[in-house]
Amino acid sequence: MYLAWKEIKHEKLRYGLIVGMILLISYLVYILSGLSFGLAQQSTEAITSWGAQSVILDKDANTSLQQSMLTKSQTDKLTLTKKESYVGQTPVVTKQAQHKNVSAQFLGLDWAQFIGTKLTLVYGHKPTKANQVVVDDAFKTDGYALGDKIQFNSNKDHYTIVGFTHNAKIDIAPVVYGSLSTWRDLKKLPATFTASGIISRDADYSTGIAQLKTYPVSTFINKLPGYSAQNMTFTFMIAFLMIISLVVIAVFLYILTIQKIPNYAVLRAQGVPSGVLVNNTISQALLLVFGGLALGSSLTALTAKLLPAAVPIAFNWPMLIGVTAGILLTGVVGALIPVKLILKVDPVTVIS
Amino acid sequence: MTKTTTIEMHHIDKTFGHDTSKIQVLKDIDFTAQKGEMSLVIGPSGSGKSTFLTIAGGLQTPTAGTVTVEDTPLTTIPVKQRDALRLNKIGFILQAYNLVPFLTVQEQFSFVDRIKGTTHMDPSGLAALLDDLGISDLVDKYPSELSGGQTQRVAIARALYPDPEIVLADEPTAALDSQRVAVVGQLLHDLAKKHDKSIIVVTHDMRLEQFADHIYEILDGTMRQAS
Numbered sequence: 209m210y211l212a213w214k215e216i217k218h219e220k221l222r223y224g225l226i227v228g229m230i231l232l233i234s235y236l237v238y239i240l241s242g243l244s245f246g247l248a249q250q251s252t253e254a255i256t257s258w259g260a261q262s263v264i265l266d267k268d269a270n271t272s273l274q275q276s277m278l279t280k281s282q283t284d285k286l287t288l289t290k291k292e293s294y295v296g297q298t299p300v301v302t303k304q305a306q307h308k309n310v311s312a313q314f315l316g317l318d319w320a321q322f323i324g325t326k327l328t329l330v331y332g333h334k335p336t337k338a339n340q341v342v343v344d345d346a347f348k349t350d351g352y353a354l355g356d357k358i359q360f361n362s363n364k365d366h367y368t369i370v371g372f373t374h375n376a377k378i379d380i381a382p383v384v385y386g387s388l389s390t391w392r393d394l395k396k397l398p399a400t401f402t403a404s405g406i407i408s409r410d411a412d413y414s415t416g417i418a419q420l421k422t423y424p425v426s427t428f429i430n431k432l433p434g435y436s437a438q439n440m441t442f443t444f445m446i447a448f449l450m451i452i453s454l455v456v457i458a459v460f461l462y463i464l465t466i467q468k469i470p471n472y473a474v475l476r477a478q479g480v481p482s483g484v485l486v487n488n489t490i491s492q493a494l495l496l497v498f499g500g501l502a503l504g505s506s507l508t509a510l511t512a513k514l515l516p517a518a519v520p521i522a523f524n525w526p527m528l529i530g531v532t533a534g535i536l537l538t539g540v541v542g543a544l545i546p547v548k549l550i551l552k553v554d555p556v557t558v559i560s
Numbered sequence: 561m562t563k564t565t566t567i568e569m570h571h572i573d574k575t576f577g578h579d580t581s582k583i584q585v586l587k588d589i590d591f592t593a594q595k596g597e598m599s600l601v602i603g604p605s606g607s608g609k610s611t612f613l614t615i616a617g618g619l620q621t622p623t624a625g626t627v628t629v630e631d632t633p634l635t636t637i638p639v640k641q642r643d644a645l646r647l648n649k650i651g652f653i654l655q656a657y658n659l660v661p662f663l664t665v666q667e668q669f670s671f672v673d674r675i676k677g678t679t680h681m682d683p684s685g686l687a688a689l690l691d692d693l694g695i696s697d698l699v700d701k702y703p704s705e706l707s708g709g710q711t712q713r714v715a716i717a718r719a720l721y722p723d724p725e726i727v728l729a730d731e732p733t734a735a736l737d738s739q740r741v742a743v744v745g746q747l748l749h750d751l752a753k754k755h756d757k758s759i760i761v762v763t764h765d766m767r768l769e770q771f772a773d774h775i776y777e778i779l780d781g782t783m784r785q786a787s
Binding site: 475 | 614617619620640643644645646647648650652654658659660661662663667671674675702719
């Protein structure tokens with residue numbers, strides 16, 4: 209470590225450039241991972257907040273809540289427990305004269321069931337009338353406020369925002385929570401339809417009705433429009449970036465090691481064990497990678513703070529630890545590649 | 561007084577290359593170095609002086625013959641043991657690139673302490689050595705800030721700092737003026753006489769002749785004692 213640190217201190221520009229390169233790579237990986245996680249979160253925020261374990265849909269709805277319909281004749285045969293909630297989903301455009309239109313997902317609830325009772329508000333109160341709604345706080349950034357009267361699509365009816373909730377997005381759109389009767393109105397459905405589906409906190413909930421199927425929540429999430437494709441795209445981008453990083457870091461460390469061979473030959477001639485030189489190379493790589501990662505993560509934190517709220521960026525510890533460990537590992541692997549060169553340094557080369 | 565042998569080389573041959581491109585650099589060399597003596601090995605460029613030095617210091621193995629350093633057969637021990645022997649018993653003064661470029665003069669010495677885990681010279685001893693070599697005011701400089709002569713003198717101090725039993729020097733005075741040659745020659749001579757060290761110097765520089773106990777000449781790979 210002594211030699212490694214002394215060399216970095218002495219060759220500030222050279223090692224500064226390498227730290228800068230690792231900074232940029234880690235910054236890119238962190239930002240991409242953050243965007244990937246943020247976007248994935250926006251697809252599932254609401255579902256995650258409910259603590260759902262399974263979703264019950266019409267078996268012909270292609271695992272889509274929007275496409276599913278549960279009829280009254282079906283739901284009359286069901287006995288829901290405290291762990292089940294009816295949900296009616298439909299996409300809407302929210303309109304208000306003073307604010308811009310917002311594309312949202314309307315979720316009709318029975319407010320006496322668990323999703324309604326457990327919903328946490330950041331402002332306001334839960335609806336007490338059919339023409340009242342609770343909206344995701346993303347609406348606040350578009351200027352919407354408590355008491356605003358909004359319309360959906362070309363519907364003439366007005367609905368009053370009585371509460372804001374946090375982390376309520378589905379299919380990357382903010383959620384408007386209202387009643388099941390409003391959902392029927394928006395879908396222009398008769399009262400013979402109850403909801404789009406049932407959300408259950410019980411993984412084994414079964415209706416016993418052949419036309420209805422219970423899906424694990426993970427299956428339901430993976431079938432959300434674009435969710436798997438988007439996650440796979442980001443995963444491949446990050447994986448390729450990591451592989452390219454490994455090659456770039458390895459090439460840089462290899463060149464650095466080659467440039468140091470005459471110094472290593474002198475030290476070997478003086479009897480310095482090759483193990484000391486290998487440790488020096490690896491500890492130097494770790495110092496450089498740690499430095500780059502520290503700066504890269506700081507820059508990422510700053511960027512995340514400065515980005516507009518509309519940019520879906522989010523981080524979680526397992527993801528950050530995984531990405532950091534991945535880059536650290538690429539650094540160590542990169543440093544290990546030229547170790548063979550160090551072990552083969554011939555001290556005779558420094559004797560004239 | 562009984563002399564103690566430090567390096568013993570018997571029937572040393574060294575050949576490079578194969579078949580038609582085979583070159584025999586050293587032929588049947590016998591050499592012995594004693595404690596308290598300074599030996600000078602002279603010869604023209606390409607005569608095999610440096611090869612001789614690398615074999616004596618365990619950096620290369622001979623094609624034939626035996627090398628014994630302080631009763632340890634260099635030619636048969638593992639590389640790690642040879643490294644340890646060089647680190648603990650032998651001080652190399654190399655002609656060029658012999659300082660670590662990113663360590664200051666002071667750090668060149670403290671690095672030796674770090675590697676060996678001990679302090680080799682008290683501060684006053686080091687100060688006296690640096691003073692003798694006229695480099696006391698260079699301790700905070702990096703090698704790139706030193707002249708050729710200063711670099712050479714720091715390299716000499718660096719080799720002597722661990723107090724090695726044997727000093728192998730490759731052209732130690734190549735970059736020095738006559739005044740400095742005399743200082744270095746006297747220093748090496750004193751090391752042999754006052755500190756009972758074994759000094760072997762490979763050189764072109766006949767100005768060192770006056771400080772040597774023995775002078776050997778290598779010519780076309782064979783060695784003869786000149787005086």
